[in-house]
Amino acid sequence: MELLTAALTADFLGTPVYFWAAFLAIVVALLAFDLGVLHRGDTEISARESFILYSGYVAIAAAFGSWVWWSHGSQSGLEFFTGYVIEQSLAMDNIFVIATIFGFFAIPRAYQHRVLFWGIIGAIVMRAIMIGFGAALVSKFSWVLFIFGAFLLFTGFKMFTSDGHEGDMASNPVLRFMRKHFRITDKLHGHDFTVKLPDTKTGKLVTHLTPLCVALVVVEAVDLVFAVDSVPAIFAVTLDPFIVYTSNIFAILGLRSLYFALAAAMHRFAYLKYSLAIILILVGIKVFLVPLGIKIDVLISLTLTLAILAGGIIYSIWKTRNTQLAGPST
Numbered sequence: 561m562e563l564l565t566a567a568l569t570a571d572f573l574g575t576p577v578y579f580w581a582a583f584l585a586i587v588v589a590l591l592a593f594d595l596g597v598l599h600r601g602d603t604e605i606s607a608r609e610s611f612i613l614y615s616g617y618v619a620i621a622a623a624f625g626s627w628v629w630w631s632h633g634s635q636s637g638l639e640f641f642t643g644y645v646i647e648q649s650l651a652m653d654n655i656f657v658i659a660t661i662f663g664f665f666a667i668p669r670a671y672q673h674r675v676l677f678w679g680i681i682g683a684i685v686m687r688a689i690m691i692g693f694g695a696a697l698v699s700k701f702s703w704v705l706f707i708f709g710a711f712l713l714f715t716g717f718k719m720f721t722s723d724g725h726e727g728d729m730a731s732n733p734v735l736r737f738m739r740k741h742f743r744i745t746d747k748l749h750g751h752d753f754t755v756k757l758p759d760t761k762t763g764k765l766v767t768h769l770t771p772l773c774v775a776l777v778v779v780e781a782v783d784l785v786f787a788v789d790s791v792p793a794i795f796a797v798t799l800d801p802f803i804v805y806t807s808n809i810f811a812i813l814g815l816r817s818l819y820f821a822l823a824a825a826m827h828r829f830a831y832l833k834y835s836l837a838i839i840l841i842l843v844g845i846k847v848f849l850v851p852l853g854i855k856i857d858v859l860i861s862l863t864l865t866l867a868i869l870a871g872g873i874i875y876s877i878w879k880t881r882n883t884q885l886a887g888p889s890t
Contacts, residue, residue, distance in 0.1 A: 575802035579631075583806050586624065587684065590617075590813060594677065604669045610821035617814035624810065628803070635858065639798040642862040643807030646797065649839050649869045650790045651815045652832065653719075655822050657782050665775045669820070671751050675776045676816050682780045683787075687808050690791050695801040702851045708792035712844030715789050719837035734781040735774065743768040789840065796846040797861060828880045835872025839865055 572580055594613075605613075621644060629637025662672055697704045738744065745768045749755040753773035756765040794804045822829070842864065846856055 574800060579802060583624070583802075583809075586620070587809060587813070590620070591677070591680070605673055605820040607821040610818055613817035614814055614821070617810070617817050621810035621814060624806065628806075636798075636800065636803060638858040638862060639800065639803045640807050642797045642858050642865065643794040643803060644811050645862060645865050645869070646793050646839065646843065647790050647808050647811035648815055649836060649865060650793060651786065651811060652822070652829075653836055654783065654786045655815065655819050656829075657786075658779055658819065661775055661778050661782070665771045667748075667772060667775050671748070671772060672820070674751050675772060675779060676819060678776055679779045679783065680812060680816055683783050683812050684809055686780075686784055687787060687791070687812075688805060690787055691801055691805045691808065694791055694795060695799065695804070698795060698799055705795065705847050705851045708795060709844045709847035712789065712792055712796075712840050712847060716837045716840030716844060719833055719840065732778060732781075734778050738769070738774055738777060744774055745770050748772060792847060793840065793843045796843045796850065797858060829873065829876045831876040831879060832872045835868050838868050842868075 571577075625637060625640045625644065628640045658676075661667075662675075667675065743757075743766060745755060745757065747770075749770050751772065752770055753776065754767050755770055757768045758764065759766045790808065791804070794808060798804060846861065849856065
């Protein structure tokens with residue numbers, strides 16, 4: 561018993577192990593409830609259900625953030641909520657790209673949740689690796705923050721000049737690599753990621769990837785690209801790996817649940833990218849100031865981020881008020 565107590569109270573990356581264990585237990589329970597209870601079958605998720613799920617995830621994130629506030633102090637609590645809002649803001653652009661991927665592969669809405677669910681599993685692992693590596697770099701070489709800041713500034717200015725979210729999916733390097741090195745079926749085979757089919761030369765049954773599997777791999781690759789923006793952005797708020805990781809994962813869990821409501825109304829958020837670009841630029845400036853010993857109050861960062869995001873959403877909805885809601889993708 562003493563050994564267990566000592567192990568749970570030991571520090572891991574500056575935070576007691578039992579905090580990490582509690583966080584992981586919550587995430588595992590949420591994912592198990594999501595897949596094992598709410599979505600056991602292949603059913604299409606309505607916008608209403610999407611909003612309800614999102615509200616639940618936000619409530620759980622708020623409760624966890626309140627626990628951090630109570631146990632770690634108000635500064636850590638503010639850092640958690642600021643990191644959460646920043647990740648939610650930047651990840652919204654990711655949703656539009658995911659919708660484009662599903663449209664390109666003609667993934668029915670009934671199967672999209674399956675891709676998003678396993679995509680979350682991959683994101684949890686990838687973010688852990690990236691945040692751990694980033695935290696180690698920053699703790700040893702503080703000048704790395706200048707590189708992070710420069711990258712965020714570059715990405716923010718580039719977002720201002722981009723002409724849309726779609727891009728040329730057919731020329732995606734990940735997709736080209738998969739088509740070259742793997743057997744891929746032309747059609748879906750239910751919700752399966754792989755299927756056994758006869759080889760065209762030998763006639764033997766061999767494993768083929770389905771378009772659902774390819775879509776999952778491309779979604780994971782896109783998430784990795786977006787993480788290169790969002791992870792350095794949260795380092796502008798705090799260098800605590802626990803706050804960075806937990807706020808990141810809770811934001812991803814919540815926003816993925818909101819996908820089915822947002823994807824059908826992508827055209828209503830045509831001007832949101834400008835808000836995200838401004839957030840990236842401001843966060844990039846904030847990252848630059850950290851190694852110089854200049855820190856902007858976390859409450860100011862949180863308020864400013866919320867105001868810019870809300871402004872972009874409201875302006876987008878107002879400018880597109882005369883457009884009709886897009887139908888669901890097939």
